[in-house]
Amino acid sequence: MASGPLTRVRDFFLGPLTAQTNDSEPEPSEPSSPTSEFVIIQWLPSTQYSQDVTVRAISSYYNFLSTILFDLQPEEIDWPPPSGWPQITEEDGAYLNKNKTVIELLRHLPYFRQPQGDPFVWMQDTPVLCYQQGVGYADDHERTLFVDPYESEVPPHVVSLAHGLVDAYYVMLDTERGVIYWDGCREMPGTELTSTEVVEKRHKWKTYSTFLVEDFFEMLKQKFRDLKWIAVNPTDIREIDYGSQIDEEYNHMRKALQDAGWPGDGEGGGWDRDAAAKKFSEIEEEFDGPIS
Numbered sequence: 117m118a119s120g121p122l123t124r125v126r127d128f129f130l131g132p133l134t135a136q137t138n139d140s141e142p143e144p145s146e147p148s149s150p151t152s153e154f155v156i157i158q159w160l161p162s163t164q165y166s167q168d169v170t171v172r173a174i175s176s177y178y179n180f181l182s183t184i185l186f187d188l189q190p191e192e193i194d195w196p197p198p199s200g201w202p203q204i205t206e207e208d209g210a211y212l213n214k215n216k217t218v219i220e221l222l223r224h225l226p227y228f229r230q231p232q233g234d235p236f237v238w239m240q241d242t243p244v245l246c247y248q249q250g251v252g253y254a255d256d257h258e259r260t261l262f263v264d265p266y267e268s269e270v271p272p273h274v275v276s277l278a279h280g281l282v283d284a285y286y287v288m289l290d291t292e293r294g295v296i297y298w299d300g301c302r303e304m305p306g307t308e309l310t311s312t313e314v315v316e317k318r319h320k321w322k323t324y325s326t327f328l329v330e331d332f333f334e335m336l337k338q339k340f341r342d343l344k345w346i347a348v349n350p351t352d353i354r355e356i357d358y359g360s361q362i363d364e365e366y367n368h369m370r371k372a373l374q375d376a377g378w379p380g381d382g383e384g385g386g387w388d389r390d391a392a393a394k395k396f397s398e399i400e401e402e403f404d405g406p407i408s
Contacts, residue, residue: 165217165294170329171224174277177333178226181238183384184340184347186393192229192236192350194248200224201248215272217291222247222275234351237278239336242285244278286324296332297324341379343370348396368399 200223235243372395380386
């Protein structure tokens with residue numbers, strides 16, 4: 117089988133999967149075992165997926181992060197050519213068990229150009245998957261990024277966009293329903309969808325809070341605007357969501373951002389980024405080492 121850059125670690129983690137590149141999938145059968153476990157989940161079953169909307173929402177989030185992640189250089193974000201990343205192929209889709217819709221989306225997304233060492237993150241402890249240059253760090257099991265968090269339990273129309281290991285989040289995109297599944301929501305946001313369905317408990321990703329794609333990335337931006345999340349550098353985003361204790365170091369960083377005019381225009385501009393970066397360096401020295 118021909119292979120692109122995405123194929124180099126698939127066998128290492130999951131072993132080869134049966135090829136499935138078309139967009140048709142069989143309807144799920146009724147459970148046959150009375151001992152199966154089930155949960156009731158909340159979601160909207162008929163949301164319209166749009167590649168253009170998805171690409172715009174994710175690109176907007178990258179643009180936002182590029183203005184707030186200290187030490188991130190412009191060349192460390194790879195933007196796709198108009199025709200998409202040529203190295204992401206249908207052969208990759210077959211090898212990853214992802215359908216043509218998913219592969220076409222991945223070909224048109226921006227990605228971080230991951231450095232050697234700690235990977236760049238979208239949120240706390242959660243690296244993004246950089247499909248344009250291959251997936252994972254096969255020589256470092258502790259920081260390995262997997263193709264799918266639940267292996268064959270994730271169908272071809274659902275793709276993982278970002279996830280790590282300990283204390284990390286999962287971000288799953290469903291191209292049939294046009295929604296994001298995210299396991300980081302412990303509150304009931306206005307954007308969460310509200311239809312119900314009973315599913316087998318082994319499909320754990322379906323139990324995550326469900327968001328429209330544009331709403332999801334807007335919610336992430338708002339966490340930074342509200343200083344519930346603080347971007348220290350491309351490999352370190354800190355949070356105080358859900359009643360976490362605010363330590364002295366976090367308070368110093370928050371004040372530095374406020375003094376610099378954050379959140380500015382709300383989209384990453386209109387504040388003094390250089391002044392905040394200088395203050396963050398002083399905080400790092402005061403606390404005897406890199407902010408952590």
